[in-house]
Amino acid sequence: MSDSLGSVGLVSTERVVVGTDDDPLVLASGARIAPVEIAYETYGALSPARDNAVFVAHALTGDAHAAGWHEGAHRPGWWDNLIGPGKALDTDRLFVVSANLLGGCSGTTGPSSPNPATGQAYGPDFPLLDMADLVTAHRRLLDHLGIDRLHGAVGGSLGGMQVLEWALQEPERIDRAVLVAASSRLTTENIAFSAVARAAILEDPDFHGGRYAEHGVAPRHGLKVARMMAHITYVSGQSLADKFGHRRDTSGAAKQLAADFEVEHYLQHQGESFLDRFDALSYLHLTRPMDYFDPFGAHPDVVPSTRFRLISFDTDWRFPTAHSLRIRDRLLERGVAVDHTEIASPWGHDSFLLEPPGYHELVRSFLH
Amino acid sequence: MSDSLGSVGLVSTERVVVGTDDDPLVLASGARIAPVEIAYETYGALSPARDNAVFVAHALTGDAHAAGWHEGAHRPGWWDNLIGPGKALDTDRLFVVSANLLGGCSGTTGPSSPNPATGQAYGPDFPLLDMADLVTAHRRLLDHLGIDRLHGAVGGSLGGMQVLEWALQEPERIDRAVLVAASSRLTTENIAFSAVARAAILEDPDFHGGRYAEHGVAPRHGLKVARMMAHITYVSGQSLADKFGHRRDTSGAAKQLAADFEVEHYLQHQGESFLDRFDALSYLHLTRPMDYFDPFGAHPDVVPSTRFRLISFDTDWRFPTAHSLRIRDRLLERGVAVDHTEIASPWGHDSFLLEPPGYHELVRSFLH
Numbered sequence: 001m002s003d004s005l006g007s008v009g010l011v012s013t014e015r016v017v018v019g020t021d022d023d024p025l026v027l028a029s030g031a032r033i034a035p036v037e038i039a040y041e042t043y044g045a046l047s048p049a050r051d052n053a054v055f056v057a058h059a060l061t062g063d064a065h066a067a068g069w070h071e072g073a074h075r076p077g078w079w080d081n082l083i084g085p086g087k088a089l090d091t092d093r094l095f096v097v098s099a100n101l102l103g104g105c106s107g108t109t110g111p112s113s114p115n116p117a118t119g120q121a122y123g124p125d126f127p128l129l130d131m132a133d134l135v136t137a138h139r140r141l142l143d144h145l146g147i148d149r150l151h152g153a154v155g156g157s158l159g160g161m162q163v164l165e166w167a168l169q170e171p172e173r174i175d176r177a178v179l180v181a182a183s184s185r186l187t188t189e190n191i192a193f194s195a196v197a198r199a200a201i202l203e204d205p206d207f208h209g210g211r212y213a214e215h216g217v218a219p220r221h222g223l224k225v226a227r228m229m230a231h232i233t234y235v236s237g238q239s240l241a242d243k244f245g246h247r248r249d250t251s252g253a254a255k256q257l258a259a260d261f262e263v264e265h266y267l268q269h270q271g272e273s274f275l276d277r278f279d280a281l282s283y284l285h286l287t288r289p290m291d292y293f294d295p296f297g298a299h300p301d302v303v304p305s306t307r308f309r310l311i312s313f314d315t316d317w318r319f320p321t322a323h324s325l326r327i328r329d330r331l332l333e334r335g336v337a338v339d340h341t342e343i344a345s346p347w348g349h350d351s352f353l354l355e356p357p358g359y360h361e362l363v364r365s366f367l368h
Numbered sequence: 369m370s371d372s373l374g375s376v377g378l379v380s381t382e383r384v385v386v387g388t389d390d391d392p393l394v395l396a397s398g399a400r401i402a403p404v405e406i407a408y409e410t411y412g413a414l415s416p417a418r419d420n421a422v423f424v425a426h427a428l429t430g431d432a433h434a435a436g437w438h439e440g441a442h443r444p445g446w447w448d449n450l451i452g453p454g455k456a457l458d459t460d461r462l463f464v465v466s467a468n469l470l471g472g473c474s475g476t477t478g479p480s481s482p483n484p485a486t487g488q489a490y491g492p493d494f495p496l497l498d499m500a501d502l503v504t505a506h507r508r509l510l511d512h513l514g515i516d517r518l519h520g521a522v523g524g525s526l527g528g529m530q531v532l533e534w535a536l537q538e539p540e541r542i543d544r545a546v547l548v549a550a551s552s553r554l555t556t557e558n559i560a561f562s563a564v565a566r567a568a569i570l571e572d573p574d575f576h577g578g579r580y581a582e583h584g585v586a587p588r589h590g591l592k593v594a595r596m597m598a599h600i601t602y603v604s605g606q607s608l609a610d611k612f613g614h615r616r617d618t619s620g621a622a623k624q625l626a627a628d629f630e631v632e633h634y635l636q637h638q639g640e641s642f643l644d645r646f647d648a649l650s651y652l653h654l655t656r657p658m659d660y661f662d663p664f665g666a667h668p669d670v671v672p673s674t675r676f677r678l679i680s681f682d683t684d685w686r687f688p689t690a691h692s693l694r695i696r697d698r699l700l701e702r703g704v705a706v707d708h709t710e711i712a713s714p715w716g717h718d719s720f721l722l723e724p725p726g727y728h729e730l731v732r733s734f735l736h
Contacts, residue, residue: 189605237557
């Protein structure tokens with residue numbers, strides 16, 4: 001089906017300053033950050049009534065480049081299968097906004113940005129972020145774009161968590177929210193995996209207390225291991241078995257301690273390639289808000305006007321369907337309109353980036 | 369119930385040389401090792417007919433000290449709840465033998481043992497082991513003890529895998545085999561977790577290509593992270609939730625990137641304490657044989673005379689019941705007597721070390 005649908009074509013990432021010394025971004029902790037720059041992209045055109053905007057919130061390691069092609073790129077944006085003319089987020093009708101997260105490392109201000117107090121990278125001096133802060137930054141982007149009200153907000157995984165936080169933080173701003181494979185409360189096991197990833201980074205000798213940039217190094221070993229482990233939790237056991245089975249690169253040759261099975265080489269590649277595009281402190285700062293996330297506890301009396309569409313995947317063992325059912329139940333208790341569907345998909349948590357049957361149709365029908 | 373049962377009391381670990389220059393241990397790869405020393409313990413008395421011996425095979429990080437107390441120790445052997453007078457492995461009737469694995473680091477020859485060719489620790493020159501080799505070493509121990517035939521062999525996790533290999537390698541030597549939470553073939557996901565643990569160790573800058581002992585260091589960072597991650601796979605999500613929930617040590621205080629939730633401190637403790645008792649190269653050498661393990665493929669025509677009792681646990685997601693069912697089906701295809709029971713237990717894979725209702729009774733009734 002996708003073949004008959006269009007691409008948003010060539011796009012580029014814009015940047016805008018949304019926090020200044022006169023008007024810093026005030027975090028939930030009380031800390032202030034300025035300047036704050038946000039990297040973002042838009043697809044489609046804002047209607048004269050300014051009523052067709054949909055915000056797309058990216059997951060842990062995403063960026064502003066959700067759709068279309070950057071000049072000379074070898075692959076399109078990370079949600080290109082969802083966003084474009086005729087697609088579920090139909091850019092013939094919708095104005096789609098995608099922005100890199102505060103604390104990230106792909107254009108928006110984060111730990112690797114210069115700290116105005118020193119001229120060096122913030123490093124360990126970057127303030128700890130709350131899920132609320134990720135939303136606060138994007139609210140300012142929408143203000144800049146002159147979008148008072150969102151027709152929709154859509155996010156998968158951490159993206160869905162941001163959308164939930166936003167709907168509770170500004171209960172009148174989002175008409176329709178799509179939360180895919182999201183959670184309102186990590187399990188203890190989720191936190192445990194997150195803790196191991198952070199330990200791998202924090203205790204890497206090249207972390208240097210977070211001042212690795214000043215030392216001209218990076219905690220590559222820890223970040224690679226963190227990514228390799230996390231990747232396992234993003235896919236289903238069945239999809240790994242289907243893709244790699246027990247095939248070895250050295251089949252017939254001597255066994256060895258080093259990577260031999262194809263799945264090992266695959267994880268090595270996932271870990272290595274991640275180092276080129278992601279910063280270790282951003283990884284710490286963007287995983288931690290998930291551990292502490294408890295939006296229904298933080299906003300106990302808020303009844304958003306938003307209508308919710310929740311989607312989960314039957315093989316997702318990072319945020320299984322129980323997470324979505326919990327969100328549904330909390331929203332129903334408050335009288336909020338919400339529907340949930342579990343989609344059959346072989347690919348585990350990462351299904352939110354793919355097209356298991358029925359998934360994109362649910363998003364399309366809910367938003368149109 | 370355990371309170372009314374006895375302890376085997378004070379025990380100590382014995383050592384015996386089972387491989388010499390004249391009679392080296394020949395590995396499946398063709399490599400030869402000598403000397404080979406094995407650390408072992410025994411509980412109970414060998415009958416005059418020498419027909420009451422039960423071999424206990426330890427899991428990945430176990431050792432020879434399965435039951436009773438070492439002088440001055442603060443805790444008993446790792447399977448003390450199963451072994452003793454009146455217990456499931458009743459030492460009033462059975463002669464129980466437990467030995468540290470070849471490649472281990474608790475008394476049996478392994479990578480940290482001196483390489484006779486250099487006088488230094490083997491380090492990276494220790495030969496790669498196959499599951500068959502772990503058994504080969506223990507066969508020699510039994511020969512030394514004058515035990516031609518085992519009344520039983522019992523093992524959990526990697527221990528159960530050894531028992532299965534042994535029953536296929538010597539199809540007339542073991543009368544009854546108990547495999548608890550074992551596997552005859554790792555899944556791709558199992559291998560993936562194993563691969564991340566090994567990458568954490570192999571790529572730790574302090575690994576020094578396996579010559580860390582010569583450098584006076586150890587890949588502590590990598591080994592700790594490997595253990596923390598592995599620990600998550602040994603327990604159930606529900607048991608983590610029941611034990612730690614979302615409790616924080618700094619509850620009410622500022623959030624932080626470093627360990628804060630109790631489950632994080634728990635994992636930190638698991639990782640740290642492991643460093644005092646385990647060697648990184650042993651970890652590599654004892655995980656790898658599991659990845660390659662395929663005993664039914666390696667012994668295609670063997671029909672052991674052994675009767676099998678398989679036990680799995682409903683919350684074990686490292687080796688779920690499907691692993692045991694696979695073993696059962698392969699044995700049944702060969703006409704081997706086998707029974708399988710799934711035990712309800714909240715504790716995941718580690719249940720094999722604990723006493724969920726029904727488990728020890730199954731072992732007792734099968735062996736007596």
